[in-house]
Amino acid sequence: MKACRSKGSIVFDVIIYIIMIFVLLVCLVPFLYMLAVSISEPKAIINNEVALIPVGINFEAYKQIFAYPNFFKAYGNTIFYTVVGTLIALIMTTLFAYPLSKKSLRGQKFFMKLVVFSMFFSGGLIPNYLLISSLNLTGTRFAMLVPFAINQFNLIILINFFKSIPNEIEEAALIDGLGYFGILRRIVVPLSKPALATIGLYTAVFFWNDWFNGLIYLNTDQFPVMLFLRNIVNGTSMLGDAAGSADKATIAISIKSAVIITSTLPIIILYPFLQKYFVKGLTIGSVKG
Amino acid sequence: MKKFISLLLVVTMVMTLLCACGKKNTDNDIVDSSKTQKETEDQTNNEADKQKEDPVKIRIYYSDNATLPFREDWLTVKEAEKMFNVEFDWEVIPIADYQTKVSLALNTGTNTPDVILYQSTKGENASLALNGALVPISDYSDFTPNFNELVKDFGLQDTVDELNLADGKRYYLPSLYDIPFYDGGLILREDFLEAEGINAPKTFDDLYGILKAYKEKNPESYPLTILAGPRVLYRMTMPSFGVSLGKNGSSGTNTLSWDYDKEEYFSGAISDGYKEYIGYLAKLYREGLLDPEMADPINGDIWSQKMATGKSMATYAYYDQIGGLEGSTEIDGYKLQMYPSLEGSAGAHHQPKSSTGSGIMFPAKTAKRDDFERIVRTIDKVFYSEEGAKLWCLGVEGVTYTEENGEIKYADELVNSEEGVYKSLQIKYGCGSDVTQMVWVNSREMTKYDENYARINKEVADMGDVIQPIPPTPLFDDMKSEDAGVLQTPLFDKFEVWADAFITGKKDVEKDWDAYVKEMKSLKIDEFCNLYNDNLAK
Numbered sequence: 001m002k003a004c005r006s007k008g009s010i011v012f013d014v015i016i017y018i019i020m021i022f023v024l025l026v027c028l029v030p031f032l033y034m035l036a037v038s039i040s041e042p043k044a045i046i047n048n049e050v051a052l053i054p055v056g057i058n059f060e061a062y063k064q065i066f067a068y069p070n071f072f073k074a075y076g077n078t079i080f081y082t083v084v085g086t087l088i089a090l091i092m093t094t095l096f097a098y099p100l101s102k103k104s105l106r107g108q109k110f111f112m113k114l115v116v117f118s119m120f121f122s123g124g125l126i127p128n129y130l131l132i133s134s135l136n137l138t139g140t141r142f143a144m145l146v147p148f149a150i151n152q153f154n155l156i157i158l159i160n161f162f163k164s165i166p167n168e169i170e171e172a173a174l175i176d177g178l179g180y181f182g183i184l185r186r187i188v189v190p191l192s193k194p195a196l197a198t199i200g201l202y203t204a205v206f207f208w209n210d211w212f213n214g215l216i217y218l219n220t221d222q223f224p225v226m227l228f229l230r231n232i233v234n235g236t237s238m239l240g241d242a243a244g245s246a247d248k249a250t251i252a253i254s255i256k257s258a259v260i261i262t263s264t265l266p267i268i269i270l271y272p273f274l275q276k277y278f279v280k281g282l283t284i285g286s287v288k289g
Numbered sequence: 290m291k292k293f294i295s296l297l298l299v300v301t302m303v304m305t306l307l308c309a310c311g312k313k314n315t316d317n318d319i320v321d322s323s324k325t326q327k328e329t330e331d332q333t334n335n336e337a338d339k340q341k342e343d344p345v346k347i348r349i350y351y352s353d354n355a356t357l358p359f360r361e362d363w364l365t366v367k368e369a370e371k372m373f374n375v376e377f378d379w380e381v382i383p384i385a386d387y388q389t390k391v392s393l394a395l396n397t398g399t400n401t402p403d404v405i406l407y408q409s410t411k412g413e414n415a416s417l418a419l420n421g422a423l424v425p426i427s428d429y430s431d432f433t434p435n436f437n438e439l440v441k442d443f444g445l446q447d448t449v450d451e452l453n454l455a456d457g458k459r460y461y462l463p464s465l466y467d468i469p470f471y472d473g474g475l476i477l478r479e480d481f482l483e484a485e486g487i488n489a490p491k492t493f494d495d496l497y498g499i500l501k502a503y504k505e506k507n508p509e510s511y512p513l514t515i516l517a518g519p520r521v522l523y524r525m526t527m528p529s530f531g532v533s534l535g536k537n538g539s540s541g542t543n544t545l546s547w548d549y550d551k552e553e554y555f556s557g558a559i560s561d562g563y564k565e566y567i568g569y570l571a572k573l574y575r576e577g578l579l580d581p582e583m584a585d586p587i588n589g590d591i592w593s594q595k596m597a598t599g600k601s602m603a604t605y606a607y608y609d610q611i612g613g614l615e616g617s618t619e620i621d622g623y624k625l626q627m628y629p630s631l632e633g634s635a636g637a638h639h640q641p642k643s644s645t646g647s648g649i650m651f652p653a654k655t656a657k658r659d660d661f662e663r664i665v666r667t668i669d670k671v672f673y674s675e676e677g678a679k680l681w682c683l684g685v686e687g688v689t690y691t692e693e694n695g696e697i698k699y700a701d702e703l704v705n706s707e708e709g710v711y712k713s714l715q716i717k718y719g720c721g722s723d724v725t726q727m728v729w730v731n732s733r734e735m736t737k738y739d740e741n742y743a744r745i746n747k748e749v750a751d752m753g754d755v756i757q758p759i760p761p762t763p764l765f766d767d768m769k770s771e772d773a774g775v776l777q778t779p780l781f782d783k784f785e786v787w788a789d790a791f792i793t794g795k796k797d798v799e800k801d802w803d804a805y806v807k808e809m810k811s812l813k814i815d816e817f818c819n820l821y822n823d824n825l826a827k
Binding site: 042043045046047048068069125126129130133138139212215216219220227228230231232234253 | 353355358359360361379380381382383384385386389390393396397399400590593594597598614617618619
């Protein structure tokens with residue numbers, strides 16, 4: 001169907017496109033600059049010749065990062081935390097959210113209040129540390145995975161999504177002889193892919209970026225890669241503060257850029273595949289049920 | 290109702306079950322782990338008694354610097370373990386978060402290591418120490434004969450005693466320097482001086498002349514720039530004017546300075562020395578000789594750009610940084626040189642330096658280990674004995690260096706390496722890391738650098754008291770410390786505002802000086818000064 005478009009609507013579209021392109025550039029340009037700097041010749045960087053296109057090709061910065069002892073092990077750790085952590089989080093959040101989405105469940109309101117309360121008030125660092133160490137989790141990989149499995153915000157999104165699934169489907173399934181667990185597994189979860197993908201992405205990004213919990217609860221060989229990358233980037237800010245005869249050699253900006261590229265690339269690659277679920281999951285999930 | 294009661298029952302049952310399981314497990318674990326630990330310790334001790342060869346196991350925190358990443362297979366580490374019969378369990382923690390990890394371990398007392406490297410009792414650690422989180426290592430001086438000997442040899446007894454806390458005890462073994470290094474200072478383009486036929490600068494007036502000459506040739510430039518923030522410039526130049534103030538001022542007071550002759554604090558922020566100093570900087574700024582971006586933190590990369598492109602020709606920075614710049618500039622004949630401290634109204638001085646640095650701490654839990662004495666004795670040997678000190682500084686004789694008649698010769702591979710002896714030794718072998726090297730002998734260190742650096746250091750040493758000691762810290766109790774804090778904050782805020790205004794010309798150093806002094810006095814700078822002087826250790 002060819003709709004007659006008014007002049008006003010065309011102008012409106014053009015303005016929208018211009019704004020969108022501007023926003024796109026704002027996001028893209030710094031990233032391209034980082035990429036260019038990370039693979040340019042150091043001489044060109046110091047003489048301020050690099051803009052968006054790399055000058056000369058030089059992979060020294062990447063070589064240096066990859067040569068960092070334990071870099072690949074740490075990267076493996078991060079992938080492990082992200083995959084296993086997200087899985088645990090999805091399972092636990094689903095198991096918690098499904099009952100809470102049933103208004104008929106007694107005490108549902110009370111548990112909801114508990115969830116919301118703990119969203120705003122937490123024990124703080126030291127009590128948390130003591131709790132996790134008294135559970136004998138410090139120094140084990142579970143310290144990264146279990147305590148952060150249920151995030152209240154994600155939980156509420158999922159509860160609302162579950163509430164939006166028509167009750168009649170579940171009733172029909174009940175009549176056909178499915179139990180509640182069967183309904184959850186065979187009907188609710190498959191219908192909730194968008195919501196699960198959304199909170200899955202949130203959780204994956206959380207686990208991917210998390211360095212602090214790794215720092216305080218884990219031992220060196222279990223550290224996530226972000227901790228190393230953070231150290232490389234922050235290493236330069238300690239410059240000038242060091243006393244005595246500390247090593248004052250600068251780390252080139254290209255290393256910092258390479259670090260940023262190395263750490264964000266996987267999420268950027270993952271994002272387009274989840275994008276389609278992302279918008280749907282978030283909007284539906286946040287509609288009040 | 291019936292449904293509700295049954296639900297309640299089920300919930301209670303499940304909760305009880307869960308709690309019981311949890312408790313049981315935890316208890317078991319605790320019993321098990323302590324039992325195992327005890328068993329292991331007993332075993333270790335018994336066997337250690339039987340045959341002394343068993344290595345002592347020490348869990349140790351190491352602060353990891355991104356520019357020198359720790360490797361467990363470093364020659365120094367392997368050799369130290371072999372040489373001193375010890376098995377280290379290294380916890381390598383990034384330097385940016387080191388303090389957080391240490392603080393958490395000491396505050397909670399759980400998951401603490403046996404030994405913590407690269408710490409001192411400044412700041413939070415002092416109160417942790419006084420509250421019993423650390424071993425007062427000065428009580429166990431019998432266990433540290435090598436450390437004691439070095440302190441005596443270097444003549445540092447008084448300096449080390451100043452590290453005692455309010456209870457008269459010292460809670461860490463500091464690293465020791467026989468003579469502090471001149472490792473950074475005025476760095477400028479020697480090729481420019483040669484081309485113009487200008488002599489090396491000796492005074493701040495000479496520096497002014499050089500900057501002015503460069504500005505005339507390059508009107509677009511700002512000849513003097515800084516690295517990291519103005520504090521590096523301040524702390525390296527102010528002492529020549531008899532003061533040491535501001536952020537990173539050596540006294541830590543921010544507005545007071547130490548009078549080395551009278552051995553007391555004075556109100557440095559309103560002294561004539563400071564007036565002259567700030568007037569000098571204002572003049573440089575007014576004439577476009579000082580980088581107007583100096584108030585911002587200038588990181589290493591921007592700094593390199595400014596220097597390499599000729600936008601600036603002089604700076605205050607560290608000697609190590611010269612090489613990288615010379616290699617990357619495109620200016621023909623570019624040559625940087627570091628110069629000894631320039632002479633100001635109070636003589637030629639550099640930033641005051643301590644002869645002690647960060648060192649080794651023992652958490653209170655370590656003292657409960659049956660082999661505590663052996664741990665301390667081992668640590669003392671590993672880091673402070675002559676063999677240990679040489680190992681962490683030079684590496685292994687026959688591999689990294691050879692010594693003939695007291696003269697040190699490095700392996701060809703090191704001498705011919707691109708990065709130079711110092712850097713290669715660090716990266717390949719783990720020598721010269723601030724974290725593990727506890728003994729710094731100036732003459733020994735100088736063998737690692739090029740002749741130029743050794744020459745400058747010698748020149749500086751010959752000039753006399755260029756590098757003065759760090760002023761003593763008063764022994765405040767909690768109340769006094771609170772009082773000092775209350776006085777210090779507004780004084781320093783005002784000082785910063787005025788310093789910025791003076792340099793940038795918003796206020797005139799001559800005309801507005803009295804108003805500034807009046808304001809600082811109304812904020813009780815004299816009272817603040819008295820508080821410091823009254824609480825110095827007599």
